[in-house]
Amino acid sequence: MTSDFLQALQAVLPRKAILIEASDRAAYETDWRHIHRHPAICVALPENAGQVAAVVKLCAGAGVAVVPQGGNTGLVAGGVPVAGAPQIVLSLKRMNKIRDFDPIGNSITVEAGVTLQEVQQAALAGEKMFPISLGAEGTAQIGGVISTNAGGLQVLSYGSMRRQVLGLEVVLADGRIWNGLRALRKDNTGFDLKQLFIGGEGMLGIITAATLNLLPEVSGRATALAGVATLKAALDLFQSLRAQAGAAMTMCEFISAPAMALSLAHIPDGRRPLDAAAYLLVEFSAHGEPAGIISLLETTLEAALSDEIATDVIIAQSERERAELMRIRETISEGELAEGGAVKHDISVPIGRIPETIRAVEALIAQKFSDCRLNIFGHLGDGNLHVNVRPPAGQTLQHLDSRKAEITNEIETIAVARGGSFSAEHGIGQMRIAGMKTHKSEVELDLMRMLKLAFDPSRILSPGKMLP
Numbered sequence: 001m002t003s004d005f006l007q008a009l010q011a012v013l014p015r016k017a018i019l020i021e022a023s024d025r026a027a028y029e030t031d032w033r034h035i036h037r038h039p040a041i042c043v044a045l046p047e048n049a050g051q052v053a054a055v056v057k058l059c060a061g062a063g064v065a066v067v068p069q070g071g072n073t074g075l076v077a078g079g080v081p082v083a084g085a086p087q088i089v090l091s092l093k094r095m096n097k098i099r100d101f102d103p104i105g106n107s108i109t110v111e112a113g114v115t116l117q118e119v120q121q122a123a124l125a126g127e128k129m130f131p132i133s134l135g136a137e138g139t140a141q142i143g144g145v146i147s148t149n150a151g152g153l154q155v156l157s158y159g160s161m162r163r164q165v166l167g168l169e170v171v172l173a174d175g176r177i178w179n180g181l182r183a184l185r186k187d188n189t190g191f192d193l194k195q196l197f198i199g200g201e202g203m204l205g206i207i208t209a210a211t212l213n214l215l216p217e218v219s220g221r222a223t224a225l226a227g228v229a230t231l232k233a234a235l236d237l238f239q240s241l242r243a244q245a246g247a248a249m250t251m252c253e254f255i256s257a258p259a260m261a262l263s264l265a266h267i268p269d270g271r272r273p274l275d276a277a278a279y280l281l282v283e284f285s286a287h288g289e290p291a292g293i294i295s296l297l298e299t300t301l302e303a304a305l306s307d308e309i310a311t312d313v314i315i316a317q318s319e320r321e322r323a324e325l326m327r328i329r330e331t332i333s334e335g336e337l338a339e340g341g342a343v344k345h346d347i348s349v350p351i352g353r354i355p356e357t358i359r360a361v362e363a364l365i366a367q368k369f370s371d372c373r374l375n376i377f378g379h380l381g382d383g384n385l386h387v388n389v390r391p392p393a394g395q396t397l398q399h400l401d402s403r404k405a406e407i408t409n410e411i412e413t414i415a416v417a418r419g420g421s422f423s424a425e426h427g428i429g430q431m432r433i434a435g436m437k438t439h440k441s442e443v444e445l446d447l448m449r450m451l452k453l454a455f456d457p458s459r460i461l462s463p464g465k466m467l468p
């Protein structure tokens with residue numbers, strides 16, 4: 001069957017666009033954290049929507065599942081194969097053209113394989129801004145960023161990916177192409193179908209292109225790292241900065257002391273900018289005269305120091321200093337992986353409940369998993385925390401294998417019991433399916449299953465993901 005299938009595939013894709021050898025497939029079969037790995041029949045690398053459609057049609061006929069993959073930086077192993085089904089990985093990386101840039105309509109139309117960073121750069125070249133920014137932006141692709149409805153560092157002000165998508169082109173499970181590449185700001189003509197594919201993790205269709213919203217270019221930024229002594233102080237500082245800056249506050253990231261240490265250990269010549277129990281990395285952005293926001297940040301932080309909300313602050317004095325501060329935040333995940341990884345969680349709670357949530361997690365670890373180490377960081381301004389549990393010093397992550405499910409269930413339950421979510425921005429993929437069973441109602445699960453059945457009755461798109 002495999003060789004017949006591969007032969008048929010070569011009728012719709014050039015041979016060089018099909019990776020068959022195990023060594024060529026390996027990187028596509030393994031998730032970013034090197035935890036999940038299953039073989040695929042092959043990796044298909046189409047270069048246009050017509051080829052994607054032909055591959056999907058062929059797979060549907062042959063009963064072969066299709067796993068769409070972008071930059072493979074997803075953190076829930078959604079873009080790699082699972083055990084138990086014949087499947088191919090369909091990589092969008094060769095679909096990397098910018099199709100259109102509309103400076104008057106403030107939009108850009110790109111193929112799914114264009115990286116997030118390339119979109120940011122194209123926007124800047126046209127004196128615009130694309131506001132989604134995250135640590136993996138050099139590798140993550142627009143198709144993946146849309147399919148995970150990624151958040152990142154500036155959701156506080158600009159919202160997540162969903163808010164930036166104006167239109168989509170999608171290859172459906174039966175191989176038809178839906179051209180929904182509209183650049184309209186208003187279009188109330190029936191159900192807004194694109195919303196189903198945003199955050200859909202490739203379960204309902206394969207995104208081949210997108211029209212994205214652009215914003216006016218930022219004229220200046222003021223960025224600071226502030227040390228705080230307590231979680232309450234972190235929340236108080238966020239509130240006072242937000243009260244002063246309103247929508248101009250575009251970032252508020254929480255970095256615990258262990259997260260800071262992991263990041264610095266992974267940055268060549270990394271130096272601790274200041275000593276504190278925990279840190280907030282904050283940024284104000286201006287669209288007019290930038291001097292105003294710099295002095296606003298300075299005076300607000302001075303007040304926080306004299307009120308003893310902040311223990312120490314550093315305000316970046318140049319682009320280089322800003323980049324150094326940003327790098328600390330962006331390197332935490334890589335530093336953690338280099339130090340052996342962690343049982344990762346991506347929870348969100350109403351912002352006011354962040355201190356009690358972290359205290360509950362600390363109490364849990366102290367009482368039930370006292371040999372483990374915590375690494376907590378995240379997007380405080382969005383109520384989103386990455387609560388990662390690391391094995392004891394000197395042990396590998398496998399050491400936690402037998403306790404992993406219990407740790408995860410306990411931490412997810414802490415968030416859900418406080419009105420939160422067990423997966424704030426990373427999605428479900430292979431890794432959060434147990435959480436779907438535990439925390440979602442039967443009604444929600446039924447509706448999701450019905451949608452899946454309507455869009456993909458033969459279940460050839462990404463089996464074994466998202467739905468229990």
Ligand SMILES: Cc1cc2nc3c(=O)[nH]c(=O)nc-3n(C[C@H](O)[C@H](O)[C@H](O)COP(=O)(O)OP(=O)(O)OC[C@H]3O[C@@H](n4cnc5c(N)ncnc54)[C@H](O)[C@@H]3O)c2cc1C
Nearest residue numbers: 070071072073074078079135141143144145151152202207
């Ligand atoms: C260092 C680091 C930092 C990160 N920071 C953040 C962060 O701050 N915020 C955040 O939200 N995430 C973050 N992530 C997670 C990850 O970068 C995002 O989820 C990103 O959006 C994934 O994009 P990708 O192209 O790598 O997708 P992949 O990992 O390739 O795929 C992700 C999912 O989308 C599906 N998919 C991919 N392309 C398509 C397509 N064209 N059509 C349909 N389905 C598709 C896949 O099947 C899979 O289910 C981070 C990851 C790393 C490694």
